[in-house]
Amino acid sequence: MDFMTLRKGRQSAANIRVRVRSLALLLLLCLVQTIQITHADMLSSLFGNDQPITVDIADPYIELHTDAGEGYPVFHVEERGARIEILKRKTDWFKVRTDKGKEGWVAREQLERTLTPAGQHMEIRDATRKEFAFHRWEMGAMGGDFEHADVLSVYGGFFLTPKLSVEVSASKIFADFSDGEMADVSINMHPFPDWRFSPFFSVGTGLIHSNPDTTLVQESDRTDQLAHAGIGIRIYLARRFIFRAQYKNYVIFQSTDDNQEINEWKAGFAVFF
Numbered sequence: 001m002d003f004m005t006l007r008k009g010r011q012s013a014a015n016i017r018v019r020v021r022s023l024a025l026l027l028l029l030c031l032v033q034t035i036q037i038t039h040a041d042m043l044s045s046l047f048g049n050d051q052p053i054t055v056d057i058a059d060p061y062i063e064l065h066t067d068a069g070e071g072y073p074v075f076h077v078e079e080r081g082a083r084i085e086i087l088k089r090k091t092d093w094f095k096v097r098t099d100k101g102k103e104g105w106v107a108r109e110q111l112e113r114t115l116t117p118a119g120q121h122m123e124i125r126d127a128t129r130k131e132f133a134f135h136r137w138e139m140g141a142m143g144g145d146f147e148h149a150d151v152l153s154v155y156g157g158f159f160l161t162p163k164l165s166v167e168v169s170a171s172k173i174f175a176d177f178s179d180g181e182m183a184d185v186s187i188n189m190h191p192f193p194d195w196r197f198s199p200f201f202s203v204g205t206g207l208i209h210s211n212p213d214t215t216l217v218q219e220s221d222r223t224d225q226l227a228h229a230g231i232g233i234r235i236y237l238a239r240r241f242i243f244r245a246q247y248k249n250y251v252i253f254q255s256t257d258d259n260q261e262i263n264e265w266k267a268g269f270a271v272f273f
Helices: 015-033 038-047 129-133
Strands: 053-056 061-065 075-081 082-092 093-098 103-107 137-146 149-161 164-172 178-191 198-214 223-237 243-252 260-272
Touching: 061 093, 082 103, 137 164, 137 243, 149 260, 164 198, 178 223, 198 243
Parallel strands: none
Antiparallel strands: 053 082, 061 075, 061 103, 082 093, 093 103, 137 149, 137 260, 149 164, 164 178, 178 198, 198 223, 223 243, 243 260
């Protein structure tokens, strides 16, 4: 019995080797693309080209927290007239540094009441396409078709550079005669990260576990390794929201030596930060 009664048929060893070599070649191309980024470009991608912004405190005082969030304690208070540098942003919290070198996190509402060197109130913009082009983290949920079976997935990704990300996903598969769980890790290449409609390519590997309905089929649970290659598109919607659609082609290396090729189509939404 094939996995979840999906498409049957034994693939020849030669065909499997060709597909594995194709996956390896695509992965190699991704790595070559990354190596071609110069050391200076990589630092720019990771830390940005913008210099820290300097503002003056206009309120009676401003509170510095140990980390980004109301739940973290206030460890320092800087008084009116003092000057601080804004180093980076995490959602609605900003890491700042005082003239004496103390670093902490300030809430957005307090920072909006500070003054720029020109004497104007600090303007804080929400996420834009520039941040979409390069952010560190992305999380989302998708649903779709796994070779005529329903599939639901959640994923999390970390961007090493604007053009390269690493992603981990977990999926639940619902078929007529069995259920399954799948976990995989992917390397994604984004050739045009600054486009609103941004395509990407992925290669990866993982595990798939099938749970046949023993009342309908005489088969035990099993776990198999898989490899995949895919293509997709990420569309910037607004603020921190993304629509994402993708196609993946899987090769499942079954323990019965009856290897399978599976096509998967999914779409869903994600947020970045």
